[in-house]
Amino acid sequence: MTTTSAADLLFEIGTEELPAAYLPGLIEQLEREAIVLFDSQHLPHGAIQAFGTPRRLTVVVKNLADVQQTPGTEIRGPSKQAAFDASGKPTPALHGFLRSQGGKLEQTTLVSSSKGEYVYFLKPPATTPTKTVLPALLPQLIGKLRSPKTMRWDASGVRFARPVRWLVALYGSVPIRCAYGRLNSGTKTTIGRPQQLHTVSVKSVDAYFRTLKGGRVVLDHRARRQAIEQTVTKTAKTFRGAIAPEMISHGLLDEVTYLVEEPAPLTGDFDPAYLVLPREVLLASMAKHQRVFAIEAGGKLLPRCIAILEGKPKQPALVRKIVQRILNARLADSLLFWQNDAKVPLDRRDLSGVTFHEKLGSMTDKSKRITQLSAALADAWSLKAEERKRLERACLLAKADLVTTLVREFPTLQGTMGKHYALSAGEPAEVAHAIEEHYLPLLGRMPKTLLGSALSVLDKYDTLAGYFSVGITPSGDQDPFGLRRAAQGIVEVGWAVHRPLPLQALFTAWQKLSKTGQGKAGLAQQIQTYLLERLYTFAWPTPVPSNDCIDAVVSLYQSRPCDDLIDVMERIRTLQQLSGRPAILKAAKVIERTRNILKGAADGSGDVDPDLLKEDPERQLWDVYRGNRDRVVKLIEERSYDRATQEFADLFYEPLHLFFDKVMVNDPDAALKRNRLALMRAIHTLYTDRIADLSKLTVLQQREEHS
Amino acid sequence: MQFQRLIRTLDAFWERHGCSIVQPYDMPMGAGTFHPATFFGALGPSPARTAYVQPSRRPTDGRYGENPLRMQRYYQYQVILKPTPDNVQQLYLDSLRACGLKLEDHDIRFVQDDWESPTLGAWGLGWEVWMDSLEVTQFTYFQQVGGLDLQHISCEITYGLERITMFAQDTPDVYAMAYGPGKTYGDLHLGPEREASAYNFDHADVVLHQQLFDRYEMDAMRLLQVGMLLPAYEQMLLCSHTFNMLDARGAISQSDRPRFVLRIRTLAKQCAEQYLERQQPPANDND
Numbered sequence: 002m003t004t005t006s007a008a009d010l011l012f013e014i015g016t017e018e019l020p021a022a023y024l025p026g027l028i029e030q031l032e033r034e035a036i037v038l039f040d041s042q043h044l045p046h047g048a049i050q051a052f053g054t055p056r057r058l059t060v061v062v063k064n065l066a067d068v069q070q071t072p073g074t075e076i077r078g079p080s081k082q083a084a085f086d087a088s089g090k091p092t093p094a095l096h097g098f099l100r101s102q103g104g105k106l107e108q109t110t111l112v113s114s115s116k117g118e119y120v121y122f123l124k125p126p127a128t129t130p131t132k133t134v135l136p137a138l139l140p141q142l143i144g145k146l147r148s149p150k151t152m153r154w155d156a157s158g159v160r161f162a163r164p165v166r167w168l169v170a171l172y173g174s175v176p177i178r179c180a181y182g183r184l185n186s187g188t189k190t191t192i193g194r195p196q197q198l199h200t201v202s203v204k205s206v207d208a209y210f211r212t213l214k215g216g217r218v219v220l221d222h223r224a225r226r227q228a229i230e231q232t233v234t235k236t237a238k239t240f241r242g243a244i245a246p247e248m249i250s251h252g253l254l255d256e257v258t259y260l261v262e263e264p265a266p267l268t269g270d271f272d273p274a275y276l277v278l279p280r281e282v283l284l285a286s287m288a289k290h291q292r293v294f295a296i297e298a299g300g301k302l303l304p305r306c307i308a309i310l311e312g313k314p315k316q317p318a319l320v321r322k323i324v325q326r327i328l329n330a331r332l333a334d335s336l337l338f339w340q341n342d343a344k345v346p347l348d349r350r351d352l353s354g355v356t357f358h359e360k361l362g363s364m365t366d367k368s369k370r371i372t373q374l375s376a377a378l379a380d381a382w383s384l385k386a387e388e389r390k391r392l393e394r395a396c397l398l399a400k401a402d403l404v405t406t407l408v409r410e411f412p413t414l415q416g417t418m419g420k421h422y423a424l425s426a427g428e429p430a431e432v433a434h435a436i437e438e439h440y441l442p443l444l445g446r447m448p449k450t451l452l453g454s455a456l457s458v459l460d461k462y463d464t465l466a467g468y469f470s471v472g473i474t475p476s477g478d479q480d481p482f483g484l485r486r487a488a489q490g491i492v493e494v495g496w497a498v499h500r501p502l503p504l505q506a507l508f509t510a511w512q513k514l515s516k517t518g519q520g521k522a523g524l525a526q527q528i529q530t531y532l533l534e535r536l537y538t539f540a541w542p543t544p545v546p547s548n549d550c551i552d553a554v555v556s557l558y559q560s561r562p563c564d565d566l567i568d569v570m571e572r573i574r575t576l577q578q579l580s581g582r583p584a585i586l587k588a589a590k591v592i593e594r595t596r597n598i599l600k601g602a603a604d605g606s607g608d609v610d611p612d613l614l615k616e617d618p619e620r621q622l623w624d625v626y627r628g629n630r631d632r633v634v635k636l637i638e639e640r641s642y643d644r645a646t647q648e649f650a651d652l653f654y655e656p657l658h659l660f661f662d663k664v665m666v667n668d669p670d671a672a673l674k675r676n677r678l679a680l681m682r683a684i685h686t687l688y689t690d691r692i693a694d695l696s697k698l699t700v701l702q703q704r705e706e707h708s
Numbered sequence: 709m710q711f712q713r714l715i716r717t718l719d720a721f722w723e724r725h726g727c728s729i730v731q732p733y734d735m736p737m738g739a740g741t742f743h744p745a746t747f748f749g750a751l752g753p754s755p756a757r758t759a760y761v762q763p764s765r766r767p768t769d770g771r772y773g774e775n776p777l778r779m780q781r782y783y784q785y786q787v788i789l790k791p792t793p794d795n796v797q798q799l800y801l802d803s804l805r806a807c808g809l810k811l812e813d814h815d816i817r818f819v820q821d822d823w824e825s826p827t828l829g830a831w832g833l834g835w836e837v838w839m840d841s842l843e844v845t846q847f848t849y850f851q852q853v854g855g856l857d858l859q860h861i862s863c864e865i866t867y868g869l870e871r872i873t874m875f876a877q878d879t880p881d882v883y884a885m886a887y888g889p890g891k892t893y894g895d896l897h898l899g900p901e902r903e904a905s906a907y908n909f910d911h912a913d914v915v916l917h918q919q920l921f922d923r924y925e926m927d928a929m930r931l932l933q934v935g936m937l938l939p940a941y942e943q944m945l946l947c948s949h950t951f952n953m954l955d956a957r958g959a960i961s962q963s964d965r966p967r968f969v970l971r972i973r974t975l976a977k978q979c980a981e982q983y984l985e986r987q988q989p990p991a992n993d994n995d
């Protein structure tokens with residue numbers, strides 16, 4: 002065996018400008034796929050790291066062993082009958098197999114299995130110099146990288162996010178020649194601003210990093226992000242300001258990181274007259290049109306911006322003049338839109354031309370539906386008369402900003418512009434905030450106001466019910482109408498405000514308002530089930546309920562309407578909090594034993610007849626039931642589920658044990674049998690009708706497995 | 709550099725790089741891509757190198773001559789290169805240098821912008837080219853035209869001529885820019901821009917345009933049936949412009965829009981298919 006040594010490998014994929022949004026994914030894949038590739042190819046290696054800029058994806062493999070050591074394997078060939086003719090001579094089939102494997106007849110053996118005898122090729126262990134393996138491997142790496150959209154650019158037919166224009170492959174200081182499409186790898190990389198590109202030869206992995214650094218390319222995207230953030234912060238400080246936090250939270254910093262490889266800051270001003278525009282409009286215009294950073298001081302925007310250019314221009318003053326000119330022109334456009342939009346109040350906006358969905362009508366129809374639907378939620382939330390009126394108003398105006406010019410220009414400002422236009426038209430602040438908040442939850446932001454939460458739930462419920470009613474439901478990862486997110490939103494907002502979510506009442510009210518929901522059997526159940534399924538992925542506060550706790554409560558609603566989703570969630574939480582305690586185990590045991598006896602029984606309907614209770618243990622059990630039922634029910638109605646569970650366990654565990662010991666439920670006397678089953682059912686349903694079916698808990702299954 | 713000189717400079721530059729310099733198509737269209745030289749040029753295997761100016765009419769972009777950057781009619785300079793040269797980005801930058809722009813002084817960026825024309829059933833991947841944060845060019849590698857996958861990829865470069873000239877002249881207002889000897893762009897275009905904006909938004913006869921759309925569409929279908937390819941394509945162009953006019957008059961609701969677009973795209977697709985059928989030699993039965 003050869004003694005191995007190792008060297009670093011560098012592979013650079015040089016491209017025309019890759020989309021900023023694709024780069025994080027491409028870099029992550031390059032690193033992951035390289036690890037998979039070198040591991041699967043029996044090439045020992047050290048750390049693997051990938052980097053990316055708009056014009057290059059680079060992966061570095063530290064200490065890559067200089068020989069590939071493939072272990073010996075056995076490869077199955079044709080069956081004995083197919084491999085040898087009657088005289089025992091190898092057939093063309095065997096020759097073909099050996100040829101394809103590069104093996105010889107002496108390297109085969111016959112192995113018999115249940116399926117008969119087969120020829121096996123005993124492939125010997127092999128050692129191959131890494132540098133002869135790499136040319137075939139490196140292009141495979143490019144082929145593994147996926148992007149949301151790919152393109153062809155020449156007749157070779159290879160596909161990538163943008164054209165690949167050069168490849169650098171160096172193993173230590175040895176150039177590796179590989180081919181991809183019409184390209185051959187070499188040792189020349191390309192650096193410089195797009196208008197001043199030049200190629201540079203690199204002789205080693207170290208020289209590559211030196212060359213890029215000397216060309217001011219910040220190859221490491223993490224370092225680049227940090228450098229940009231620092232330079233913007235530092236520049237902002239010179240104006241006694243700070244970077245507007247939305248520029249980071251809404252992704253501009255990330256985007257800019259992937260738009261340049263030689264970040265160079267440039268400051269600019271705009272006409273302070275535009276500061277009359279809402280902050281969101283200023284930020285959207287700056288971020289979307291020119292990808293420049295806004296600066297604030299004391300929470301107020303300054304009439305300035307910081308652009309991150311690709312390398313230093315020779316005439317910064319010239320660039321500044323133009324950047325400012327464009328920014329002022331864009332803001333002038335926005336100001337004009339803002340002023341024109343404000344001339345038509347939201348309640349005079351016509352949404353009949355804006356389709357919600359072909360089969361579900363226009364946004365006018367949707368607004369009307371949610372306005373009328375609001376009564377059902379307002380009842381459940383016990384809203385005061387004034388709040389109900391405002392909620393209705395907010396429902397009616399929620400979508401009106403969709404036809405304003407500013408929202409058409411900046412679609413992400415939907416809701417936000419609605420708020421501003423509502424305020425400027427003198428609508429109550431609660432109405433304005435509800436309009437803005439009804440698109441939440443989004444990017445980790447939740448509605449903060451009660452009416453915003455209500456409107457958010459109503460809008461999402463109408464969306465969910467509407468699409469389900471015309472047969473559009475999410476499947477797998479296909480969810481083009483965002484229904485999963487809508488359902489999740491309902492649960493999140495409901496939980497956050499912690500007010501009842503009356504699924505049944507909402508559906509009944511919604512069905513009356515909708516043309517598509519009428520007469521659809523099973524629709525209510527379908528929507529309810531979909532919402533309940535969200536509980537499995539809901540971001541619960543700790544302790545996070547285990548799936549069996551969720552099963553135990555959710556399973557009650559397989560064919561039963563749910564009056565309050567939030568109560569369902571409360572019960573799940575209680576089960577989780579009780580888990581591991583004796584009370585829950587004892588209660589579960591009661592539920593399990595009563596369930597088992599009821600499971601096979603056809604009878605057991607009707608009430609318990611006290612006159613038919615013959616034995617002491619059954620009379621005792623009945624006394625416990627009769628004497629405590631109302632108290633347990635009251636605890637449940639007060640939603641003291643933990644206390645109810647404790648009581649239930651304490652009351653029934655022992656008498657039930659005694660009952661099963663001494664009393665034969667399946668008595669030959671049918672009347673006695675029915676009566677005993679009725680007693681079992683009364684105890685069983687006292688808990689399972691109201692809290693949970695504890696027989697779903699895995700704690701029971703584990704015990705059964707052990708016993 | 710004056711506007712008319714800039715056009716001549718680009719003509720000369722691309723002529724040196726093997727392009728036929730063709731003339732604007734004499735019909736209204738929303739973009740240079742509608743010019744048959746691009747639409748048909750991008751289809752099929754035959755190499756193509758073509759450059760031309762195309763006045764582009766976008767009725768909804770009119771601002772009555774009040775906006776220094778937006779107009780309902782402006783000029784695109786379009787270059788179509790098939791196959792795409794490997795150094796096409798650098799060629800493009802060289803063409804800007806030829807126009808007298810000192811690129812080192814500026815900030816140039818290729819920012820992702822995946823171009824799509826739903827009416828033409830055409831899309832491609834590429835960029836908008838930024839100069840000091842202003843989009844001056846659309847740069848696209850066509851992947852599909854007329855709803856058909858392209859086997860031979862063309863690169864389409866669409867220059868915003870006014871914007872580039874404004875850079876070259878350092879003028880903030882398009883109407884103040886020098887067009888040719890003694891004339892500004894405004895001298896030649898401001899009056900027509902105002903009047904056309906008013907026509908597009910306020911005066912165009914909606915009922916007439918609705919009828920025209922239907923008639924042009926019917927005629928295109930009839931012509932396609934008798935194999936009159938270019939005449940059918942021209943009726944499709946008229947449909948497309950009529951649709952844009954109706955849009956500017958606010959006569960197309962959000963729900964109508966997809967249907968109109970589909971009707972135009974269906975025509976464009978049939979034109980593309982008929983064109984490709986003609987390109988291919990008849991299949992040899994003996995093979």
